[in-house]
Amino acid sequence: MVGIVLISHSGPLAAEVALLAAQLGGAGVPLAAAGGAEDGGLGTSPDLVAAAIEEVDRGDGVILIPDLGSSVLTARLFEEERVVIADVPFVEGAIAAAVSAGADSPLEAVLAAAEEARTFRKL
Amino acid sequence: MVGIVLISHSGPLAAEVALLAAQLGGAGVPLAAAGGAEDGGLGTSPDLVAAAIEEVDRGDGVILIPDLGSSVLTARLFEEERVVIADVPFVEGAIAAAVSAGADSPLEAVLAAAEEARTFRKL
Amino acid sequence: MATGFEMDTAFFAAWIEESARSVAAGKERLTDLDAAIGDADHGSNLDRGFTAVVRALAVKEPDTPAALLTVVGTTLIRKVGGASGPLYGTAFREMGRALGDLGDTAEVSPGELCAALEAGLAGVRRLGSAAEGDKTMVDALAPAVRALRRALEEGSEPREAAAAAAAAAREGAEATIPMRARRGRASYLGERSVGHEDPGAASTALILTALHTVAAR
Amino acid sequence: MATGFEMDTAFFAAWIEESARSVAAGKERLTDLDAAIGDADHGSNLDRGFTAVVRALAVKEPDTPAALLTVVGTTLIRKVGGASGPLYGTAFREMGRALGDLGDTAEVSPGELCAALEAGLAGVRRLGSAAEGDKTMVDALAPAVRALRRALEEGSEPREAAAAAAAAAREGAEATIPMRARRGRASYLGERSVGHEDPGAASTALILTALHTVAAR
Ligand SMILES: Nc1ncnc2c1ncn2[C@@H]1O[C@H](COP(=O)(O)OP(=O)(O)O)[C@@H](O)[C@H]1O
Numbered sequence: 093m094v095g096i097v098l099i100s101h102s103g104p105l106a107a108e109v110a111l112l113a114a115q116l117g118g119a120g121v122p123l124a125a126a127g128g129a130e131d132g133g134l135g136t137s138p139d140l141v142a143a144a145i146e147e148v149d150r151g152d153g154v155i156l157i158p159d160l161g162s163s164v165l166t167a168r169l170f171e172e173e174r175v176v177i178a179d180v181p182f183v184e185g186a187i188a189a190a191v192s193a194g195a196d197s198p199l200e201a202v203l204a205a206a207e208e209a210r211t212f213r214k215l
Numbered sequence: 216m217v218g219i220v221l222i223s224h225s226g227p228l229a230a231e232v233a234l235l236a237a238q239l240g241g242a243g244v245p246l247a248a249a250g251g252a253e254d255g256g257l258g259t260s261p262d263l264v265a266a267a268i269e270e271v272d273r274g275d276g277v278i279l280i281p282d283l284g285s286s287v288l289t290a291r292l293f294e295e296e297r298v299v300i301a302d303v304p305f306v307e308g309a310i311a312a313a314v315s316a317g318a319d320s321p322l323e324a325v326l327a328a329a330e331e332a333r334t335f336r337k338l
Numbered sequence: 339m340a341t342g343f344e345m346d347t348a349f350f351a352a353w354i355e356e357s358a359r360s361v362a363a364g365k366e367r368l369t370d371l372d373a374a375i376g377d378a379d380h381g382s383n384l385d386r387g388f389t390a391v392v393r394a395l396a397v398k399e400p401d402t403p404a405a406l407l408t409v410v411g412t413t414l415i416r417k418v419g420g421a422s423g424p425l426y427g428t429a430f431r432e433m434g435r436a437l438g439d440l441g442d443t444a445e446v447s448p449g450e451l452c453a454a455l456e457a458g459l460a461g462v463r464r465l466g467s468a469a470e471g472d473k474t475m476v477d478a479l480a481p482a483v484r485a486l487r488r489a490l491e492e493g494s495e496p497r498e499a500a501a502a503a504a505a506a507a508r509e510g511a512e513a514t515i516p517m518r519a520r521r522g523r524a525s526y527l528g529e530r531s532v533g534h535e536d537p538g539a540a541s542t543a544l545i546l547t548a549l550h551t552v553a554a555r
Numbered sequence: 556m557a558t559g560f561e562m563d564t565a566f567f568a569a570w571i572e573e574s575a576r577s578v579a580a581g582k583e584r585l586t587d588l589d590a591a592i593g594d595a596d597h598g599s600n601l602d603r604g605f606t607a608v609v610r611a612l613a614v615k616e617p618d619t620p621a622a623l624l625t626v627v628g629t630t631l632i633r634k635v636g637g638a639s640g641p642l643y644g645t646a647f648r649e650m651g652r653a654l655g656d657l658g659d660t661a662e663v664s665p666g667e668l669c670a671a672l673e674a675g676l677a678g679v680r681r682l683g684s685a686a687e688g689d690k691t692m693v694d695a696l697a698p699a700v701r702a703l704r705r706a707l708e709e710g711s712e713p714r715e716a717a718a719a720a721a722a723a724a725r726e727g728a729e730a731t732i733p734m735r736a737r738r739g740r741a742s743y744l745g746e747r748s749v750g751h752e753d754p755g756a757a758s759t760a761l762i763l764t765a766l767h768t769v770a771a772r
């Protein structure tokens with residue numbers, strides 16, 4: 093299964109979105125939140141991101157979903173062939189990615205699903 | 216100034232996004248989080264939403280930003296001419312709306328700014 | 339519900355009490371259905387809502403069916419906490435409004451009840467933008483209201499008409515199993531929503547069955 | 556930095572220490588700049604990062620300029636916590652890598668330092684996708700590196716060349732005031748970002764000024 097890492101300046105924000113996405117994606121989806129600085133304050137910690145990537149990596153690739161600012165730049169430090177950044181709405185993209193990953197889709201499909209979240213209508 | 220209400224099933228999620236949006240929009244933006252059920256658990260409370268709308272209403276209109284599910288339906292209960300729902304990415308739309316509201320834009324412009332957040336690129 | 343059969347405030351109170359009982363008894367099943375394609379709270383949401391409704395009616399029973407249904411709707415909106423709260427709440431409030439528009443009388447004819455249910459369905463559709471086939475409560479409510487209208491037009495007895503409505507709601511709920519959700523939280527699941535009964539359609543079937551139970555007394 | 560002027564590991568250590576001192580002294584100003592168009596943490600972010608860098612170098616000073624710059628970059632990436640962490644971290648790591656590629660010698664010529672700074676700038680540009688005019692640290696770093704290159708090509712003395720680079724960085728930072736941010740957190744502010752100096756450009760000016768200070772000793 094494709095792993096998902098949610099990266100935010102804010103620990104609680106990443107954690108809450110991870111909860112929501114896990115609920116919709118199913119308990120089996122490898123999903124981790126890497127929010128906040130190491131000390132729990134606002135900020136982004138590459139060490140937390142590295143640990144989160146390791147935690148969710150099942151060999152099928154990992155999608156990094158950043159919110160904004162330093163999350164995006166920190167995510168970029170980890171880009172490789174099988175670790176890709178999804179430039180998608182943070183909440184909606186995370187949900188779509190989790191659902192797609194939960195259906196055991198390959199990395200490219202999970203990424204595409206997350207990107208489609210841009211056009212999903214709520215009303 | 217246009218008021219902004221963030222509606223989510225999750226109290227912490229709405230509160231964190233409100234913090235982020237307030238930081239970027241400026242302290243003057245009338246912004247309230249209406250997340251979770253009345254008892255603090257998961258859910259949506261129309262009473263909390265009503266109180267939030269009242270809190271941020273400065274006479275220039277109010278934008279409701281729901282995340283998904285019951286938040287959207289609860290928001291719809293409050294739609295009127297000057298209380299409008301923004302069907303936008305929760306985090307990115309809230310930030311864009313807060314910045315636009317902070318620049319004292321009228322309701323239509325704040326709504327348009329929030330909708331543009333759909334196409335904003337992070338990379 | 340042929341001519342001559344009139345429903346007073348007590349009838350509506352009994353319907354709501356029976357619904358509350360049925361939701362409480364079905365709470366776990368509703369939550370299990372919601373666990374499959376939602377967030378596992380539909381049973382507790384509705385039970386919380388109907389418990390609050392019963393309490394509100396006990397404090398002061400409204401004196402017309404219209405007033406009673408309005409209290410039911412308002413209480414559900416405030417207390418359910420999930421998407422079904424605004425939806426059922428709107429359904430009952432629109433029923434109350436429809437009966438109020440018809441004169442807010444103390445007694446309601448079967449035809450008036452049917453018109454009120456049609457107004458309730460319209461309210462749900464407007465609020466949730468769901469069409470039949472979207473795998474929501476509309477898939478139980480719409481066929482139930484249609485069955486009731488048809489039975490009345492064909493001159494069925496009230497209890498027969500209510501039985502037809504309840505059966506249509508149950509069939510409608512079951513028919514949601516192969517559907518793919520296109521509204522609400524479950525719509526995020528896409529294909530994964532296929533193969534499960536929609537919890538809101540299941541609870542609608544309970545509420546329509548409660549109507550039949552009370553009409554058959 | 557004409558021929559004959561060589562920079563050893565101690566020179567680079569002195570540059571970093573002077574940068575750390577300067578960042579600590581300017582902490583409040585950097586944070587105030589970030590308060591206007593960001594989240595009011597640039598001063599404390601960088602101060603935290605450089606404090607950690609100084610501590611890391613005190614524990615065990617690397618024995619080549621390339622190794623030292625790599626430690627600086629890695630530590631900044633891990634400790635800064637804001638967008639400037641990955642950016643400055645990448646800048647210093649790319650400098651270290653460039654010097655390593657040139658042979659990882661114990662002494663670096665002015666031309667080699669300039670090439671390393673060019674590699675650092677390229678790394679920042681690649682990571683952050685910022686061009687000049689986007690109101691970021693690139694608006695201070697790019698003109699500084701260009702000024703250094705030009706001065707060396709014109710045969711300036713090392714301290715003169717460093718002075719030109721530092722002046723260009725300060726001017727570049729000031730020139731960000733009327734710009735509208737198109738990268739990073741400030742870009743979300745749109746028009747509201749106009750009229751304020753970019754904090755990252757301001758800290759880049761401090762770091763380049765520190766280079767001049769040390770070269771002039
Ligand atoms: N837009 C909608 N239109 C009609 N019915 C809907 C809509 N959204 C959700 N529902 C109904 O609500 C039910 C879920 O209710 P509930 O679990 O109480 O709320 P939530 O999804 O917020 O947890 C669904 O099974 C579906 O029948």
Ligand SMILES: Nc1ncnc2c1ncn2[C@@H]1O[C@H](COP(=O)(O)OP(=O)(O)O)[C@@H](O)[C@H]1O
Pocket residue numbers: 161162589593594596597600601636637638639640642679682683684685690691692693738739740753754755756
């Ligand atoms: N994409 C980018 N490219 C270049 N520089 C950037 C970029 N994003 C941010 N910066 C720089 O980083 C500075 C902000 O750093 P800092 O406040 O430490 O991080 P954060 O914005 O995460 O709080 C900005 O002033 C800008 O100079």
Ligand SMILES: [Mg+2]
Pocket residue numbers: 372376377378379380420
């Ligand atoms: Mg539910």
Ligand SMILES: [Mg+2]
Pocket residue numbers: 224258285377379419420421
């Ligand atoms: Mg729910």
Ligand SMILES: [Mg+2]
Pocket residue numbers: 589593594595596597637
């Ligand atoms: Mg900052």
Ligand SMILES: [Mg+2]
Pocket residue numbers: 101134135162594596636637638
């Ligand atoms: Mg920050």
